[in-house]
Amino acid sequence: MTDRSLLRVQDLVLHFRTLAGTVQAVDGVSLSLQRGEAMVILGESGCGKTSLAKAILRLLPRNVETYTGSVYINGTDVMRLDDEDFRRQVRWIKISMVPQAAMNSLNPVLRVGDQVAEPMITHFGVSKSAALTQVNRMFEHVGVPLDFVKRYAFELSGGMRQRVAIAMSLVTSPDLILLDEPTSALDVLTQANIMNVLKRVKQDMDSSFILITHDIATSSELADRVAVMYAGQIVEVDSAERFFAEPLHPYSQKLMASVPRLRADQEPEFIVGQPPSLLNPPTGCRFAERCLFRFEKCDQEPPLFDAEGRLVKCWLFEQVHERALSREAGA
Amino acid sequence: MSVDSGSTVMQGEASVEARHRHDGPMLRIRNLRVWFELRRFGFGRAGSVRAVDDVSFDLNHGEAIAVVGESGCGKSTLMKTILGLYQPTGGEVAFEGNVVGDLGGVDLKHYRSAIGYVQQDPFGALPPFMSVRRILEEPLTINGVPSHERLPRIERAMQEVKLTPISDFLEKFPHMLSGGQQQRVVIARAMILQPGLIVADEPVSMLDASVRVEILKLLRSLQESHDLAVIYITHDLSTVRYFSERIFVMYAGKLVEKAPVRSLLNNPRHPYTHALLAATVDPDADNAKTFREVPPGEPPSLVRPPSGCRFHPRCPHRIEGLCEVEVPPDFETDPNHLTACWLYR
Numbered sequence: 001m002t003d004r005s006l007l008r009v010q011d012l013v014l015h016f017r018t019l020a021g022t023v024q025a026v027d028g029v030s031l032s033l034q035r036g037e038a039m040v041i042l043g044e045s046g047c048g049k050t051s052l053a054k055a056i057l058r059l060l061p062r063n064v065e066t067y068t069g070s071v072y073i074n075g076t077d078v079m080r081l082d083d084e085d086f087r088r089q090v091r092w093i094k095i096s097m098v099p100q101a102a103m104n105s106l107n108p109v110l111r112v113g114d115q116v117a118e119p120m121i122t123h124f125g126v127s128k129s130a131a132l133t134q135v136n137r138m139f140e141h142v143g144v145p146l147d148f149v150k151r152y153a154f155e156l157s158g159g160m161r162q163r164v165a166i167a168m169s170l171v172t173s174p175d176l177i178l179l180d181e182p183t184s185a186l187d188v189l190t191q192a193n194i195m196n197v198l199k200r201v202k203q204d205m206d207s208s209f210i211l212i213t214h215d216i217a218t219s220s221e222l223a224d225r226v227a228v229m230y231a232g233q234i235v236e237v238d239s240a241e242r243f244f245a246e247p248l249h250p251y252s253q254k255l256m257a258s259v260p261r262l263r264a265d266q267e268p269e270f271i272v273g274q275p276p277s278l279l280n281p282p283t284g285c286r287f288a289e290r291c292l293f294r295f296e297k298c299d300q301e302p303p304l305f306d307a308e309g310r311l312v313k314c315w316l317f318e319q320v321h322e323r324a325l326s327r328e329a330g331a
Numbered sequence: 332m333s334v335d336s337g338s339t340v341m342q343g344e345a346s347v348e349a350r351h352r353h354d355g356p357m358l359r360i361r362n363l364r365v366w367f368e369l370r371r372f373g374f375g376r377a378g379s380v381r382a383v384d385d386v387s388f389d390l391n392h393g394e395a396i397a398v399v400g401e402s403g404c405g406k407s408t409l410m411k412t413i414l415g416l417y418q419p420t421g422g423e424v425a426f427e428g429n430v431v432g433d434l435g436g437v438d439l440k441h442y443r444s445a446i447g448y449v450q451q452d453p454f455g456a457l458p459p460f461m462s463v464r465r466i467l468e469e470p471l472t473i474n475g476v477p478s479h480e481r482l483p484r485i486e487r488a489m490q491e492v493k494l495t496p497i498s499d500f501l502e503k504f505p506h507m508l509s510g511g512q513q514q515r516v517v518i519a520r521a522m523i524l525q526p527g528l529i530v531a532d533e534p535v536s537m538l539d540a541s542v543r544v545e546i547l548k549l550l551r552s553l554q555e556s557h558d559l560a561v562i563y564i565t566h567d568l569s570t571v572r573y574f575s576e577r578i579f580v581m582y583a584g585k586l587v588e589k590a591p592v593r594s595l596l597n598n599p600r601h602p603y604t605h606a607l608l609a610a611t612v613d614p615d616a617d618n619a620k621t622f623r624e625v626p627p628g629e630p631p632s633l634v635r636p637p638s639g640c641r642f643h644p645r646c647p648h649r650i651e652g653l654c655e656v657e658v659p660p661d662f663e664t665d666p667n668h669l670t671a672c673w674l675y676r
C-alpha cells in the first residue's frame with residue numbers, strides 16, 4: 001500500500017517515570033494527516049495532548065520511560081533517526097511548532113526579526129540578510145507591520161507577539177506546523193485575528209496544521225478533521241462537518257454539551273466525575289466510569305472501530321463496524 | 332462528587348438571619364474614576380493611566396451582573412476599587428448607602444467581610460503552606476468568630492461548594508487538589524463570612540470547559556440560594572447568558588453598553604459589542620470557511636486615550652466631526668438598555 005499521507009503516527013507511546021510511578025501520557029496513539037489538512041486534537045488539560053505533540057517532535061524531558069511507535073513523514077519513519085539526524089532533518093525542516101504560551105517565550109533581548117530569522121540561519125546556513133528577506137515575507141503573511149522587525153518582544157502586544165511566534169514557525173517552510181493552544185491566553189478579538197491569520201496561511205501556503213486545544217468553539221475555525229483525546233488515548237477521529245454536527249463517542253458528546261453557546265438557548269452541562277489518573281488508568285475503556293452507556297463489555301479496552309469512515313474507540317460502535325465489514329465482504 | 336442537601340440547609344438559615352438591608356441599590360457607583368499616576372525618576376509626573384474613567388451603575392440586591400471586556404480595559408481595576416483595594420481618583424462607590432472611600436478601621440473591616448472575592452487563578456490565590464482548614468479558618472479568626480463556632484462553619488461552607496466528603500479535604504494542601512477543587516476552596520473562602528456580594532474576577536478562565544460549567548453553575552446556585560449579588564468579570568461572552576441578568580460591556584476604561592442579557596444579545600447596539608459578538612463563535616464546521624470580521628487596530632493606550640468616543644479610531648460607523656470630538660453620553664436605546672454611542676442620539 002502506498003502511503004500518501006504527510007504524517008502517519010502508529011502506536012505512539014510516551015510514558016514518563018515519576019516518583020509516584022509511571023505516567024502513561026500518550027498510550028498507543030495512531031493518526032494520519034494529509035497534505036494541506038488541518039487536524040484539531042481536542043482534550044481537557046492532562047489528557048496528554050501536549051505530550052503527543054512533543055512526542056511527534058521528539059522534544060522530550062529526561063524522565064522518559066517508554067518512547068516507542070512509528071512516526072512516518074512522507075513515508076519515512078523518523079523514529080529510526082538518531083537525535084542529531086532528527087534535529088538536522090526533521091525539526092523546523094519538516095515539522096515546526098508553536099509551543100504553548102509562545103508569545104511569552106520570545107527572547108527579551110533579541111529583536112524579533114533576528115529571532116524569527118534564527119531557524120533559517122541555523123538550519124539552512126543562509127546569510128542574515130537573506131534570512132531577513134524571508135522574515136519580511138513571513139511578517140506580511142501573518143500581518144505584522146514590517147517595521148516591527150527591529151522591535152523587541154516587550155514593545156509588542158500579545159496578539160502581535162503571537163503572530164511573530166507563528167511567523168517563526170513558518171519561516172523555514174515546513175510541511176507541518178504543530179500549534180499548541182495558540183489562542184488560549186488571548187482576548188476574543190485577538191483570538192479571532194489569530195484564527196484569521198492561520199486560515200490565510202493555510203490558504204496561501206497550503207500548509208498542514210495540527211492544532212492542539214481545549215477550546216472547542218475556536219478550534220472549529222480551522223479544523224478539517226477532529227481527533228478527541230481522553231486519558232492518553234485518541235477516542236474519536238472524524239471530519240469536522242460530521243463531528244461538530246453529531247459527535248459519536250459518549251465523551252465527545254459530553255464535551256460538546258459542555259460548550260456554552262452564544263446563539264442557541266442550550267444550557268451547558270458538565271461531565272460528572274474526573275478523568276482517571278494517568279498513573280494507573282483503568283484497564284478497560286478509560287471513560288467507562290463517567291459514561292452513561294456503560295455495559296459489561298466496557299471492562300475490556302475497545303479498539304478504534306471504523307464506523308462508516310468515522311473512527312470511534314467505543315464498544316457501542318462494534319456492530320456498525322461489523323455491518324460495514326460484512327457489506328464489504330458481500331460486495 | 333456527590334450532591335447533598337447542604338445548600339438547602341444553608342438557605343433556611345440565611346433567610347432567618349436576613350441581613351439589614353438598605354433601601355435602594357446595594358452598590359451605587361457614580362462617575363467613578365481611577366487613575367494611576369505615572370512618575371518619571373521617582374517624582375517627575377508623566378501623565379496618568381486612566382484605567383477607569385467616569386463609570387456609573389447601580390447593582391441591586393440579589394442581582395448578578397457580568398462585566399465583559401478585553402484585557403487592559405480596566406475591568407479588574409473597577410473590581411479592586413469596589414473591593415476597597417484602590418482609592419478612587421474621583422467619583423464614589425457607595426455600599427448600602429455608605430461611601431466606601433470614607434470608611435476606616437472597623438467599618439472598613441465590616442465592609443470587606445460583606446463582600447467575597449473570587450480570584451482568577453485559584454492556585455495563586457491560595458497560600459501553598461496552609462491546609463484547606465486553615466485557609467477557611469483565617470477569615471473567621473480575623474473577624475472574631477469564637478473558636479468553637481469555626482469548624483461547623485468551615486464544614487458548612489465546604490458542603491455548600493460540594494467539597495465532600497469533608498474529611499477528605501480538610502487537611503489537604505492546595506497543590507493536592509485539582510483546579511476545579513481549588514476554585515471551590517476559593518469560593519468557600521469568599522462565602523464563609525456570608526457576604527451579600529461576591530466579586531468574581533474571571534473565576535473560570537484557568538479551567539477546562541467542563542469544569543468551567545461546573546463552577547459557574549455552582550456560583551449561580553449559591554447566588555440563588557443565598558440571594559447574593561454577584562459581579563462576574565469575564566472576557567468570554569458565551570458564558571454570560573447563563574450566569575447573569577445584566578451585561579456591562581467595557582472598553583478602554585468606560586462602560587459602553589449596559590443592558591439586560593437578552594436585550595444585549597438579541598439587540599446589541601454599540602459597534603464594539605457587535606465586534607465582540609461577531610468574534611465569539613459557537614462550534615460549527617462552517618466557521619472554517621469564512622474569515623471573522625475584526626475591527627482594525629488594537630485597544631488604545633489608557634495614558635493618552637482617543638478624544639471623544641474612545642472606540643472611534645476603530646469604528647466602522649464613525650460620524651466625522653462628532654465622535655472624535657465629544658464623549659457620547661448614555662442613550663436609552665431599548666428599555667433599561669443604555670448605549671454610549673452617538674449613533675443613537
